[in-house]
Structures are given as C-alpha cells and as structure tokens.
Amino acid sequence: MKKPDIFAGILGLLIAVYVIYSAYHFPEDKVLLLGPSFFPTCLAGGLGIFSLLLLAGALRGKSRPCTDPFNIKDPGVHRAIISLLAVILYCVLLNSLGFIITSAVYLFGLMYLLQRRDYLKMAAVSVAVTLLIYGIFNRLLDISLPAGFLG
Amino acid sequence: MELDLLLKGFGVVFQPSCFGLILLGTVSGVLIGALPGLTATMGVALLIPFTFGLPVHQGVGMLLGIFCGAIYGGSISAILIRTPGTPAAAATVLDGYPLNQKGEAGRALSMSIFASFVGGFSGALIMTFASPQISRVALQFSAPEYFGLAIFGLSIIISISGNSIVKGIIAGFFGMLISTIGLDPMAGYPRFTFGFMDLFEGPAFIPTLIGLFALSEVFKGVEVLYKQEAVKAVKQQLLPSWTDIRKAWLTIVKSTFIGTFIGAVPGAGSDISAFVAYGEAKRSSKHPETFGKGEITGVAAAEAANNACTGGAMIPMLSLGVPGDAVTAVLLGALVIQGLQPGPLLFKDHIDMVYSIFAGMMTANLLMFLVGIFGIRFFVRIISIERSLLIPIIFLLSIVGAYSMRNSLFDVGLAVVFGIIGYFMQRYDFPASPILLSLILGPLAESSLRRALIVSHGDFTILFTRPISLALILLAIASLITATIMQLKLEKRMLAENAQQPRSGS
Numbered sequence: 008m009k010k011p012d013i014f015a016g017i018l019g020l021l022i023a024v025y026v027i028y029s030a031y032h033f034p035e036d037k038v039l040l041l042g043p044s045f046f047p048t049c050l051a052g053g054l055g056i057f058s059l060l061l062l063a064g065a066l067r068g069k070s071r072p073c074t075d076p077f078n079i080k081d082p083g084v085h086r087a088i089i090s091l092l093a094v095i096l097y098c099v100l101l102n103s104l105g106f107i108i109t110s111a112v113y114l115f116g117l118m119y120l121l122q123r124r125d126y127l128k129m130a131a132v133s134v135a136v137t138l139l140i141y142g143i144f145n146r147l148l149d150i151s152l153p154a155g156f157l158g
Numbered sequence: 159m160e161l162d163l164l165l166k167g168f169g170v171v172f173q174p175s176c177f178g179l180i181l182l183g184t185v186s187g188v189l190i191g192a193l194p195g196l197t198a199t200m201g202v203a204l205l206i207p208f209t210f211g212l213p214v215h216q217g218v219g220m221l222l223g224i225f226c227g228a229i230y231g232g233s234i235s236a237i238l239i240r241t242p243g244t245p246a247a248a249a250t251v252l253d254g255y256p257l258n259q260k261g262e263a264g265r266a267l268s269m270s271i272f273a274s275f276v277g278g279f280s281g282a283l284i285m286t287f288a289s290p291q292i293s294r295v296a297l298q299f300s301a302p303e304y305f306g307l308a309i310f311g312l313s314i315i316i317s318i319s320g321n322s323i324v325k326g327i328i329a330g331f332f333g334m335l336i337s338t339i340g341l342d343p344m345a346g347y348p349r350f351t352f353g354f355m356d357l358f359e360g361p362a363f364i365p366t367l368i369g370l371f372a373l374s375e376v377f378k379g380v381e382v383l384y385k386q387e388a389v390k391a392v393k394q395q396l397l398p399s400w401t402d403i404r405k406a407w408l409t410i411v412k413s414t415f416i417g418t419f420i421g422a423v424p425g426a427g428s429d430i431s432a433f434v435a436y437g438e439a440k441r442s443s444k445h446p447e448t449f450g451k452g453e454i455t456g457v458a459a460a461e462a463a464n465n466a467c468t469g470g471a472m473i474p475m476l477s478l479g480v481p482g483d484a485v486t487a488v489l490l491g492a493l494v495i496q497g498l499q500p501g502p503l504l505f506k507d508h509i510d511m512v513y514s515i516f517a518g519m520m521t522a523n524l525l526m527f528l529v530g531i532f533g534i535r536f537f538v539r540i541i542s543i544e545r546s547l548l549i550p551i552i553f554l555l556s557i558v559g560a561y562s563m564r565n566s567l568f569d570v571g572l573a574v575v576f577g578i579i580g581y582f583m584q585r586y587d588f589p590a591s592p593i594l595l596s597l598i599l600g601p602l603a604e605s606s607l608r609r610a611l612i613v614s615h616g617d618f619t620i621l622f623t624r625p626i627s628l629a630l631i632l633l634a635i636a637s638l639i640t641a642t643i644m645q646l647k648l649e650k651r652m653l654a655e656n657a658q659q660p661r662s663g664s
Contacts, residue, residue, distance in 0.1 A: 011586045019328055026335060029350065036345055041611055043342035043349055046604040047335065054331035061324050087381035091578060094373075097557075098571050110557070114550040120380050121546035132547065140554050148211050150562040 012065035019058025026051035086120045105155015110137040160513070164286065167513035170215050171521050179216045180518060183223025184525045185533070190224065191231020192537050193548065194241040195375055198228035198428075199484045199594075203367045204555045206492050207562040214496045214511065219518040221492055225485050226522040229428055229465050230274040230530060235541050237266045237457070238389050243541075246428035246464040249436040253449060253456030260452050264395035269406065269454050270461045271530035272398050277414045277462030278523040281469025284418045285476075286516040289505075293477035296502040301610035302621050306630030307424065307480055308603035313634040314425025315592040316641035323645045325588045333596030334603075336361060343605040356568040361576075363491045365560035365569040366597065369576025370590050372556040377581040379549040392538055396531050398454075406458035409439045417463030421470020425595055427483025428467035435463030469519060476500050476512060480599065484591050487598050495563075 026047050036042035078084060093116060100109050114133035123129055144150045170176060183205075190201035201224050209217030232247030237254035250270065257266040299307075312330065319326015339350045340360030351357040398406075413435035420431035439459035440449040449456050471482025472489075479501030481487035493500055498508060505512055560573035580590055607621075614620035622628050 015325075015328075015586060015588070019332075022332070022335070026350070033347060033349065034345075041608045041616075043345050043347040046607070047338045047349065050331050050334050050338065050600075054328060054335065057324055057328045057331065061328065064324070083381040083383070087377050087581070090380045091377055091581070094574050094577070098567070098574055101570065102567055110554055114554065117376075117380065117550045117553060118546050121549060122383060123546045133550065136551060136554060140558055144207075144558055144562065148208065148562070150207065150210070150558075150565065152558065152561065153567065 009065050009068065012061055016058045016062030016065060019054055019061065023051040023055035023058065026054075090117060090120055101155075102153050103155060106152040107137055107141055108155060110140075160290075160509075163509060163513040164516060166510060167515075167517035168521075170510075170514040171219060171517040176216045176219050176518075177521070179212070179220040180223040180522055181525050181529075183220035184227040184522055184529050185223075187224035187227020187229075188231035188234075188526065188529055188533065188537060189227075189540060191228035191243045191247075192234040192541050193231075193543065194235050194239070194243050194541070195379060195545070195548070196228075196552070197244045197371065198225060198232075198246065199367070199488055200371045200375065200552075201228050202485055202488045202492070203364060204372055204552070204559050206364060206488070206495070207559045209492065210495070210562065214498065215514045215518070217496060218489075218493065218511075218515060219522070221489055222515070222518045223522040223525065225489065226278055226465070226468055226519070226526050227529065228485075229468055230271065230278070230461070230526050231537070232464075233270040233274065233457075233461050234267065234534070234537050237263055237270065238392070238538065239541065244428075246432055246467070247460070248429055249432035249460035249464075250457055252436065252460070253451070253453045254460075256450070256452035257454065257457065258390065261393070262452070263390065264393040265398065265402065265454065266457050267392070267534060268395045268531075269398045269402055269457050271527060271534075272403070273406070273410050273413075273458040273461040274465040274530070275523060275527035276410050277417055278465035278468055278526065279520060280414045281418045281421065281466035282472075282516070282519040282523055283469070284466075285469040285472050285519065288422075289473050289477045289512070289516075292473060293502040293505040296478050297506075299478075299502070299626070301606040301613065302624050302627035303630065304606035305603060305610055305621060306627035306634070307478060308599045308606060310630045310634040310637065311424035311480055311599045312596065312603065313637045313641070314423065315595060316638060316645055318425070318427070318430070318591045318595075319589050319645065321649060322587060323642060323649070325586075326592050329583065329588050329590070330592040330596045333593030334600035336366075336593070337597045337600035338604070343601060344608050354568070356566065356572075360601075361572055362563055362566075362569050363597065364488075364495075364563050365573040366576050367488060367491070367594065368556045368560050369573040369578075370580040370593060372552055372559075373573055373577025374580030374584055374590070376549055376553045376556065377577065378584060379545060379552075383545075389538060389542055392534075394535065402454050406455045409435075409455045409459045410462040412438065412442075413459045413462035414466040417466030418470035420463075421467035421482050422473045424474050424478075424480045424482055424599075427471065427485070427591075428464035431467040431470075432460040432464040435459045465523075472515075472519065476504065476515065477502060479504075480602065481595075484594050487594050490598065 030044035030047045033044040097109055097113050111133045115129055118129045144152055190196045202221055205224055209220055228244055229246050232242050232244035233250045235241050235243040236247040236250040237258050240251055240255040242248045242251055254266045315326055315330040316323055339357055341348055341358050416435045417431040420426050436459045439455055440446045471486040475481045475486040475490050481490050490500055557570055560569045563569055610620050
C-alpha cells in the first residue's frame with residue numbers, strides 16, 4: 008500500500024500547510040489571549056507531524072500491504088467511480104429536474120451497476136421506492152423535497 | 159433516583175403513541191442491525207429525519223429503540239452468515255458461527271437474545287442510577303474540567319483506530335480540523351468557510367455523518383459485489399436451556415458490568431466492550447481452549463457486553479454532554495435538533511425528559527427481548543435480501559436525510575462530499591469513527607481551553623491544578639500509553655499473520 012500512503016501523507020501535509028497559512032492571517036485576539044488561529048494551528052501541526060510519519064513509513068517501505076489494492080482496471084473500481092461521478096451529476100440536476108425523476112433514474116442506474124438485468128422489475132422498483140419515500144416525506148413529515156419542473 | 163419521576167417517565171413512555179413508536183424503532187433497529195452493511199450509527203443517522211415532526215419524547219423513544227435493537231440485531235447475521243451486522247457483533251462471530259456450523263444456530267440465537275436483554279436492561283438500570291449522580295458532580299465542572307474530559311475522550315481515538323495508529327490519529331486531527339470550520343466559538347470570526355454562508359455554523363452534523371457512514375457504504379457496495387452466504391435452516395428455540403443459562407450466568411453478569419463501564423468511558427463503544435468481555439470470559443474460563451470453537455459462554459459474553467454498553471454510553475452523553483460512543487454521538491445531535499442540550503443542565507431544566515429517556519431505554523430493551531424471541535423467524539428470512547435492492551434504498555434515504563435537516567440542497571452536496579471522502583478513507587484503511595468523535599469533542603476542547611485560559615489570564619497551570627481536570631488529563635495520558643502499547647502489539651501480530659499467509663485472493 009505504498010502509493011496511497013505516500014499520496015495520503017502528501018495530502019495531509021498540504022492541508023496542514025494550508026491551514027497554518029490561512030490561520031496566520033486570522034486576527035489576533037488581545038482580550039481573549041488565544042485567538043481564533045490557536046486551535047487550528049495546533050491541529051494542523053499535529054496533522055502535519057503524523058502525515059510526515061505516514062509518508063516516512065511509506066518511503067521506507069514499511070507500509071502494510073493493502074488488503075484490496077486500488078487497481079484502475081478492476082471493474083469494481085470502475086463501477087464505484089461511475090456511481091461516484093453520477094452522484095455529483097445527481098446533485099447538479101436535483102434542483103432543476105426534481106427529486107422524483109433524478110432519483111428514479113439514479114436508482115435504476117445503481118441497480119444496473121449492481122449487475123441486475125431484469126429491466127422491467129428494476130424500473131418498477133426504482134419508481135416505487137422513490138415515490139414511497141417522496142410520499143412519506145412530503146405528506147407525513149411535511150418536508151418538501153425539490154419538485155423540479157413537475158412542481 | 160427519584161422513583162416518582164421514573165414512574166412519571168414510564169407513564170409518558172406507555173402512552174400508546176410513544177410505546178408504538180418505540181416498538182417501531184426497536185423492530186427497525188433489529189432489522190438494521192441484522193442487515194450486513196447497515197450499522198447502528200448509520201441507522202440512527204438515516205432515521206433521524208423521520209423523527210423531526212414528532213413530539214420530543216416520541217422521537218427520542220423511537221431512536222432509543224433503533225439503538226438498542228440494532229446492537230442486538232447484529233448478532234443474528236454474525237451467527238447465521240458469519241458477517242457481523244454491526245461492528246458491535248464482531249466478537250459474537252467468534253463462537254456464534256461455529257455453533258451454527260455444528261447445527262446449533264437456534265441455541266446460539268436464543269442465548270444471544272437472552273444475554274442481550276440481561277445486559278441491555280441492566281445497563282439501562284445502571285444508567286438510571288448513575289447519570290443523576292454524575293450530573294450532580296458535573297454541575298461543579300467548569301472549563302478546565304471540560305477540557306480534561308474532551309482530551310480524555312479524544313485519547314480513546316487510539317483504541318478505535320483499526321489497524322494503524324498513525325492513520326487513526328490522522329483521521330482524528332482531520333476531524334477536529336473539520337470541526338473548526340465556521341464561526342469561531344469565542345470571537346465569532348469565520349474560519350475556513352470558503353465564502354459559503356451555509357458553512358458559518360460549521361458543516362451540518364447529520365449530513366456529514368450520513369456522508370461518512372451511509373453514502374460511503376453505497377459506493378463501497380457498488381464496488382464489491384460480494385455473495386452472501388446462504389442461511390441454513392434454523393432449528394428454533396425461544397429461550398436458552400436451563401443448563402446453558404446456569405453455565406453462562408456469571409459471565410453474563412461480569413460482561414454486563416464490563417460493557418456498561420466501557421460504554422461510559424467517552425469514546426469507547428460496544429465493539430471494544432464486546433471484545434474485552436469476550437477476552438475476560440476466555441481468560442477466566444476453566445476450558446479456554448473451547449473458545450472460538452462454538453462456546454456458548456463466548457456468545458453470552460459478547461452480547462451481554464455490547465448491549466450493556468448502550469446504557470453505559472448514554473451516561474456521559476446525558477450527564478456531561480460527551481457521547482460514550484459513535485451512536486450516542488449521533489443521538490446527541492438528534493437531541494440538540496429537538497432543542498435539548500445534553501449535559502448537567504438538562505437534569506436541572508428538563509428532568510422529566512431525562513426520566514422518560516431512562517424509562518424509554520428500559521422499555522426499548524424489554525421490547526427488544528420480545529421482538530427478538532418472537533420475530534426471529536422473520537429476521538432470519540430478511541437477512542437474505544438482495545444487496546442490489548438494499549443499496550439503492552440506503553442511497554435514497556441518505557439523500558433525503560441530508561436534505562431534510564434544513565431543507566437545503568447545500569447539505570446534500572455536503573453529504574456527497576463526505577461520502578466521497580469516507581469512501582476513499584475506508585478504502586485506504588483510515589477509520590471513520592475518530593472523525594465522528596472529534597467532530598463533537600474538538601469544539602468542546604477548543605472552547606473549554608480558551609474559556610479556562612481567559613479565567614486564568616493565559617496561565618496554562620489552571621489545567622493541572624484543579625483535582626478533577628488533573629485526574630482527567632492523567633487518565634488521558636494513561637489511556638494514550640496503554641492504548642498505544644496494545645495497538646502496536648496488535649499491529650505486530652497482524653503483520654506476522656499477514657506474512658504467514660500470503661494473499662489469499664481477496
């Protein structure tokens with residue numbers, strides 16, 4: 008698990024540097040003595056130190072072997088990445104298309120990714136589950152989900 | 159304990175609407191627990207939105223039912239398909255599954271519900287006695303003591319860091335940094351908000367949780383299509399035999415105390431308590447060699463402890479406002495949404511609510527017992543539900559749950575961001591629980607430290623000169639050292655095991 012540890016270590020260091028840099032520009036607090044920057048700076052220091060430890064361990068080859076290596080050619084990883092990107096698209100479309108349409112389509116896609124191929128049943132289930140949850144929240148709990156152009 | 163207050167609490171709980179909701183919560187809890195991939199933390203976080211419109215005691219009662227039910231429910235899949243339904247049931251697999259292989263699944267299941275009930279109910283009783291006392295002491299607490307308490311809770315992160323201390327600590331620091339997003343608690347200066355007004359109060363708690371604990375599981379579930387082991391026919395048994403009870407009762411009592419105690423330690427939860435109680439049962443047994451091969455007392459120890467832990471974990475949550483484990487951290491969030499701030503003042507201002515929580519907790523355990531005994535046939539069937547149906551439902555509940563907190567699409571985006579972070583973290587062995595803990599304890603540590611230093615005019619010795627805060631800080635140091643030693647041992651052992659059996663496929 009060398010590469011991911013190196014990556015995570017560098018990412019941790021970057022976050023730490025960013026936090027310390029921006030906290031440096033927070034106003035000082037003469038009355039309260041410890042200003043808004045004190046705590047984040049301490050935390051970022053800690054994050055930095057442990058990210059360095061992780062990085063050093065990885066570079067010295069001491070990382071533990073990953074139980075489940077991230078292989079970009081693995082179809083499972085493809086599926087996860089697709090579902091991940093699709094969720095981002097889902098969020099973007101949620102407001103304009105509304106909850107029912109976006110959710111039903113996404114659920115159908117999710118079932119397809121999960122290797123179901125009985126299209127009729129999949130369509131029925133995605134529409135039914137979406138409508139059920141929409142109904143419960145809208146009618147029973149009085150929480151109005153985005154209706155989109157249908158509303 | 160004020161008996162009349164408790165009776166009044168039961169009066170509230172036994173009103174048909176409240177009782178019905180606790181029952182509904184318990185049934186859903188057992189179901190959530192029994193389904194692999196749905197944990198108690200996730201269950202409570204996902205179902206909080208359903209309690210928004212309810213009166214406080216009904217909503218809280220339902221969540222308590224989910225909590226107690228889910229911890230027990232995990233044992234069903236642990237015994238039947240060798241997959242702990244919740245992390246709390248990981249120790250139950252050790253002897254529960256071998257018993258199933260011997261054809262004694264019914265015996266294991268009946269012992270599991272019996273031990274769960276005894277542990278859970280006693281834990282709730284201990285909570286009822288202990289919380290008011292602790293809250294009385296806590297009324298004297300001021301900033302330095304709260305700082306000590308937060309540090310002590312944070313020190314537990316080491317013990318929940320999974321298989322790498324460094325990664326656990328990184329996750330802890332990362333979580334605390336996230337908790338600094340928003341207006342600074344003392345001076346009101348906006349920190350790391352990137353210009354989003356929605357972040358002024360910090361990232362909303364429930365959407366963050368839903369992202370880390372539920373949405374991440376959706377991505378993971380899409381990636382790994384694992385096949386579930388088929389459930390063998392179960393020879394049903396309602397209650398454990400008299401011989402089994404006689405054999406296990408001492409272990410159950412001991413495990414109940416261990417579980418409640420570990421639950422009450424801020425941060426340490428039911429998974430740890432089950433393993434500790436299991437270890438103790440094995441150590442003190444006359445036949446330790448039978449453990450791991452289908453020893454009924456092993457099941458009893460794990461289940462009594464993890465359910466006792468629920469009551470234990472409620473103690474610091476209610477009386478100090480510091481959650482005992484991950485689920486109570488979510489419950490704390492739910493109470494705050496309902497306008498109740500847990501802590502010593504809750505006992506002063508809303509004592510009737512506190513006692514209806516006590517009564518609700520006991521009732522939930524009682525209902526769990528009945529649901530467990532009579533519903534087992536149904537739960538056995540339900541754990542075979544296809545994951546291709548389950549995962550889409552988790553997804554939809556996550557989205558709706560994140561949205562409904564503030565009717566905000568921003569929060570949906572927030573949940574998705576944390577879902578993606580959670581997925582990659584899980585993939586690379588960074589544990590998520592430390593983040594949850596630091597989200598709650600981080601702000602407490604910061605504001606109490608800064609308040610303490612205002613009182614002392616910047617003199618740090620105030621933290622070490624007051625007896626309780628000194629004791630808590632010393633406890634934190636002790637727990638850091640012992641947990642580090644234990645973790646390093648564990649890591650070494652796992653490394654050795656890895657070297658022994660090179661990669662077995664997946």
